[in-house]
Amino acid sequence: MSDSESFFGNPDPIFADKELLRVSHLPEGDRIIGRDTELQKLASAIKDAQRGDTPNNVLIYGKTGTGKSLCSKYITRDLTEAAAENGVKIGVAYVDCFQESTETQTVRTIAQSLNAPEETGITVPHTGVSTSDYYRRLWDILDERLDVGIVILDEIDKLEGDNVLMQLSRAAEAGKVTESTLGVVGISNKIRYKDSLNERVKSSLSERDFVFPPYDANQLREILKSRSDAFREGVLDQGVIPKVAALAAKEHGDARKAIDILRYAGEIADEHDDDTVREKYVDEAHEREEQARLSELIAKQPDHSKYLLQALALQVQDTSGENPVVSTKTVYPAYKRLCEDVGVDPLKMRRVRDLLSELAFLSLIEQERKGRGKGKGAHTVNQLVDDPEIVIRACESA
DNA sequence: AATCCACAGGAACTTACGGGGG
DNA sequence: CCCCCGTAAGTTCCTGTGGATT
Numbered sequence: 439m440s441d442s443e444s445f446f447g448n449p450d451p452i453f454a455d456k457e458l459l460r461v462s463h464l465p466e467g468d469r470i471i472g473r474d475t476e477l478q479k480l481a482s483a484i485k486d487a488q489r490g491d492t493p494n495n496v497l498i499y500g501k502t503g504t505g506k507s508l509c510s511k512y513i514t515r516d517l518t519e520a521a522a523e524n525g526v527k528i529g530v531a532y533v534d535c536f537q538e539s540t541e542t543q544t545v546r547t548i549a550q551s552l553n554a555p556e557e558t559g560i561t562v563p564h565t566g567v568s569t570s571d572y573y574r575r576l577w578d579i580l581d582e583r584l585d586v587g588i589v590i591l592d593e594i595d596k597l598e599g600d601n602v603l604m605q606l607s608r609a610a611e612a613g614k615v616t617e618s619t620l621g622v623v624g625i626s627n628k629i630r631y632k633d634s635l636n637e638r639v640k641s642s643l644s645e646r647d648f649v650f651p652p653y654d655a656n657q658l659r660e661i662l663k664s665r666s667d668a669f670r671e672g673v674l675d676q677g678v679i680p681k682v683a684a685l686a687a688k689e690h691g692d693a694r695k696a697i698d699i700l701r702y703a704g705e706i707a708d709e710h711d712d713d714t715v716r717e718k719y720v721d722e723a724h725e726r727e728e729q730a731r732l733s734e735l736i737a738k739q740p741d742h743s744k745y746l747l748q749a750l751a752l753q754v755q756d757t758s759g760e761n762p763v764v765s766t767k768t769v770y771p772a773y774k775r776l777c778e779d780v781g782v783d784p785l786k787m788r789r790v791r792d793l794l795s796e797l798a799f800l801s802l803i804e805q806e807r808k809g810r811g812k813g814k815g816a817h818t819v820n821q822l823v824d825d826p827e828i829v830i831r832a833c834e835s836a
Numbered sequence: 837a838a839t840c841c842a843c844a845g846g847a848a849c850t851t852a853c854g855g856g857g858g
Numbered sequence: 859c860c861c862c863c864g865t866a867a868g869t870t871c872c873t874g875t876g877g878a879t880t
Contacts, residue, residue: 536877539867540865542864542865542866565864565865565866566863566865567863567864567865568862568863568864568865569864569865570864571864740867785867785868785869786869786870788868788869788870788871789867789868792868807875807876808876808877808878809877809878810873810876810877810878811876811877811878811879812877812878812879812880813878813879813880814877814878814879815875815876816874816875816876816877817876831862
């Protein structure tokens, strides 16, 4: 074959269908590996919705990458289709509470994804209306066009306050909706999440709860194999999948991580103009995955949080060796200098303290409050969780 | 065990922004 | 079109607190 004139003309030597290695890719039923009992239980918990009745509210626990969101999405899609055959209209709203963490944002997102303006004549504006207004519109939307609404609240532990849960779980009994009903599927990384809820919400929200165990190396291998169609035939070296699986199994059995590493390994092979994905690329792929995950998280932060994080990372680098803790007092001037370099007005100390505790909540840093002795006051020291160099790179690229 | 104060963090306020209703 | 109302981000003001030193 002659060299193509087009930059895009050559067929990809490594990947046949890269889509299969995207985490958001929702597989067909036979491609969800090792979660049969979980799917079964989930299905039985929400099956009443199929007849238009109120489904059980469900709480799902499990570490990241154990298939919680995947199974929820899959099973609700299946349910929607099955119900449609019975003439029952089900709407599913998926909310990532990490991104929509306030009550208002959550309700708005639910209302927006369940709405169909041309059907209901109801608009859900992005801003400008009160929280209670969003609620009112949501109830109207439900009654107007659906029999059952199912709300999937992913990373529910990142939600501020439990008012939304209160409202959602009581909507039907409080008479907010009359022509329809709704169910909640809550997904949490924290097993202890339930303890932080008040009794009322707890009992109504966790009518059923399940724990998704981490995948073991065998299951990870199966998962990776099931997606190996993403590659052209024969380009994957024998040892690659087992090595990726072993790596991911060691780090909490995170399937998402495993899939990402496999994809990066393929990309690295491609960059080396190698037509084989070799075992030796896996370690580099692993590093690339960590960098990417961090960059992705940091990119979502407000600008000033990035400057702060960068200032902290620089301080940590300067602090010689063993004890890389930096007090808030010390970070602040460094942050101010950084702002001046960029040409931005620095925030006041009080706001900075809030941003730092948000970063701590996201596990990007760790904080500890300490006293320093008589007449020396109390202060908080901050510590980076990840390697300062990687953090700085991620901050600069974002 | 009592003390002392720099910083932590709660509360109330300001500013910016955008939609709804008259 | 203007005015009012809501939220989010940021500021101002001020009381609370940890723990080595006295």
